[in-house]
Amino acid sequence: MVREQWARNSEFLLSCVGFAVGLGNIWRFPYLCYRNGGGAFLVPYLLFLVFGAAPVLILEIGLGQFMSESGTGAWNICPLFQGIGVANLVMMVLVNIYYIVVLAWGCYYFVMSFQPVLPWSHCDNPWNTPRCSLTKQMPCMVSNGTFNGTLNMSVVACVKDNTTSTVDPSVEFWERKVLQMSSGIEESGGVIWDMALCLLFVWIFVYFCVWKGIKWTGKVVYFTATFPYVVLITLLIRGLTLDGALYGIKYFLIPDFNKLAEAQVWVDGGTQIFFSLAIALGAMITLGSYKKFDNNFYRDCFIIMCINSGTSLLGGFAVFSILGFMATEQGVDISEVVSSGAGLAFITYPKAVLSMPLSHLWSAVFFFMLFLVGIDSQFVHVEAVITPIVDMFPKYINKPWHRMAITAVYCACAFLIGLSMTTRGGIYIFTLFDYYSASGMVMLWVCFWECIAIGWIFGAKRFYDVIEHMLGYRISPFLWICLKFITPAVTVGIFFFQVVTFKSATVGDSYEYPPLGEAFGLLLAMASMICIPITMIVKLRKIPGTLLERLRRSVTPVLKKKQIPKKWISQGMCQTVTVIEDEDEAEERFSLEKSSAMI
Structure with a gap:
């Protein structure tokens, strides 16, 4: 079966940009x-x-x-490390379950933006408590967790004055109407059907955007990957016209070089860029697998990196211009306004639009952008799961409707599991998935082994030969130095710092998970990390011979004839490679033999 390819390189670039440019570029980068x-x-x-x-x-x-x-098939270049592909697949399955829940929340806010009166603008709703109060002060306590390194889960507790504790209506709308939080993970409290319907809608939308493969998805991303920039620039222009905008941007950019003496600043910088480019998840390998063999992927990588970092800066200007306006309006320091993740998306920004003319419009525009920024990331999340499955069974999944059926089954199963996060105890389940399943430690662990597999086992020099075979020229030796020495050192250094400074997940200011809940979270993290060593052991046990012979065979690349660089043939290096027949060539030869027999 001939593998699908991108109709145009622009579709590949937009898909990569749409995947890499996610929720974290809009608010986590500015906050950090x-x-x-x-x-x-x-x-x-x-x-x-x-x-x-x-x-x-x-x-x-x-x-x-x-x-x-994609997946394990790509790691035939160094079969001992096929567990990296398995780890990627496990991570993406877990991420797909909870990442889309944020989009469901965004959909709900988008719908609520069309109410005659914004429901978070007053305290006369059925869910409001006597503590609800409209105040110009911002909430006083923010407790942080993490959302896949891209969204910082902030639950804002309360606003305190000199006499009593009050709660802003935007906080009560989030906690008592959207989440309807129970007392803990032990109390599910039943499904919140509004949230369940939003989740179902988003999954149906995702399915019909990926059901026909990259030929169809490549067309969808022309809108989903570009229109958020129209909205973001619109928000930036609007933000710059507000009083206090320059005050907010000053806080965003003014340098404090004394901070560079703190280790945490360097760790935050390292983890943010790894998360921001969405590497170590297998999705970039999947997207690259649909490119033509001789495309200039090297140039494309620089384009993706520039757009990704540029979007982070653009998002920072847009967000902090509005936060500066809020600080000016409320007469407080911007440090009392600034928050990240859900605190910004679902509390701070909804509160900000109340002070802006045409508040309904700007609320709808913001949450529409939130949906688009997240949805094209979700496309690739799903593609990164379906494609490896299709690649593993090419003889059985060889018709378009086969892929459609598998995608439908997968989306349905992920939706049903995700329903647990639309219950009143769902935020506690969400936070465990969020905090552990694709945490910084997990991604850095995978990145380290990727560098070891290519830089040391397959060999950085041979990888350069491979790149030259595809591009037609030899690139700068800088990549060789990084893959061999610098990048493994960077990833393992940040990994061990995060292990040493590890803190358990919490929700809000005081809720701590029971031992079973914490154990479940650790299992989510280990589910992907353990795939790499287990796969190594299994492969070594299956190969006959002495341990040295097993190791030698397990690291021998398994390549097709067309993948062998001419340099290897002239230098007699093909003896260190297992050459297999290309499936397309085999099918073509079989067709010719069959035609000859009929004649």
Whole structure:
């Protein structure tokens, strides 16, 4: 079966940009930049981009294009490390379950933006409590978790004055109407049907955008990957016209170089860029596998990196211009306004639009952008699961309706599991998935083994030969140095720092998970991490011979004839490669033999 390919390279670029440019570019990057020294944060961010994330991005897209396979198939280049592909698949399955829940929340807010009166603008709703009060002060306590490294889950507790504790209506709308939070993970409290219907709608939307494969998805991303920039620029222009906008941008960018002496700033910079480029999830390998063998993926990688980082800066200007306006309106320091993730998306921004003319319009525009920014990431999330399944069974999944059926079954199963996060105890389940399943430690673990597999076992020099075979020229030796030495050191360094400073997940200011809940979270993290060593052991046990012979065979690349560089043939290096017949060539030969027999 001939593998599908992108109709145009622009479709590949838009899909990569749509996947990499996600929720974190809009608010987590600005928040981290503000918290870690403003413009000074760009120093570790850019250094780790050059020496850490960029080499891995080039590795993944180049590997996908060279092997024309996703998942475990791509790691036939070094079969002992096929567990990396399995780990990618497990991570993406878990991410698909909870990432889309944020989009369901966004859909709900989008619908609520068309109410005659915005429901978070007053305290006369059935869900409001006597503590609800309209106040110009912002909530006083923010408790943070993480959302896939891209969305910081903030639950805002209360607003305190000198006499009593009050709660802003935007907080009560989020906690008591949208989440309807129970007392803990032990109390599910039943399904919130409004949220369940929003989740169902988003899954149906995703299905009909990916059901026909990349030929169809490539057309959809022309809108989903570009229109958010129209909305973001519109919000930026509107934000810059507000009083206090320059005050907010000053807080966003003004450098505090003293922060560079703190280790946490460097760790935040490193983890943010790895998350931001969405590497170590297998999706970039999948997207690269649909490229033509001789496409200039090297150039494309630089385009993706520039657009991704540029979007982070654009999002920072847009967000902080509005936060500066809020601080000016309320007469408080911007540090009392700034928040990240859900605190910004579902509390701070809804509160901000109340002070803006045409508040309904700007609320709808913001949540429409939120939906589009997240939905094209979800497309690729699903594609990164379906494609490896199709690649594993090419003889059985060889018709368009086969793929449609598998995609439908997968989306239905993911939706049913995700329903647990639309219950009144769903936020506690969501936070566990969010905090553990694709955390910084998990992604850095995978990145490290990717660099070891290509830089040391397959060999950085041979990978350069592969790149030259595809591009027709030899690239700068800088990538060789990074894959061999710098990037593994960067990933393992940040990994161990996060292990040493690890803190358990919490929800809100005080809720701590019971031992079973914490154990479940750790299992989510280990589910993908353990795939790499287990796959190594299984492969070594299956190969006959001494341990040395097993190791030698397990790291021998399994390639097709067309993938062998001419340099290897002239230098007699083909003896270190297992050459298999290309499936397309085999099908063509079989057709010719069958035609000859009939004649």
